[in-house]
Amino acid sequence: MSTRAKATLAASLAFSSFIIWAVHYQQSREREDMFQGVIRDDAQEFRESSRKREVYEQVQNVVSSDQSNKI
Numbered sequence: 001m002s003t004r005a006k007a008t009l010a011a012s013l014a015f016s017s018f019i020i021w022a023v024h025y026q027q028s029r030e031r032e033d034m035f036q037g038v039i040r041d042d043a044q045e046f047r048e049s050s051r052k053r054e055v056y057e058q059v060q061n062v063v064s065s066d067q068s069n070k071i
Contacts, residue, residue: 001009
């Protein structure tokens with residue numbers, strides 16, 4: 001095998017390895033970003049449900065379960 005062929009083979013292997021690494025790195029970053037989105041959505045949903053609960057408690061007469069047994 002000639003020196004030029006060895007250099008071409010080495011360059012193509014290095015380039016292919018870099019491309020494979022870059023794709024895996026990009027996928028792991030996207031996966032982490034998507035997971036952070038899920039966490040933000042859960043936090044937003046919790047804040048919204050808490051806000052709704054506060055509004056309902058202000059509008060409606062809320063009785064705890066201990067007091068409802070006595071009624």
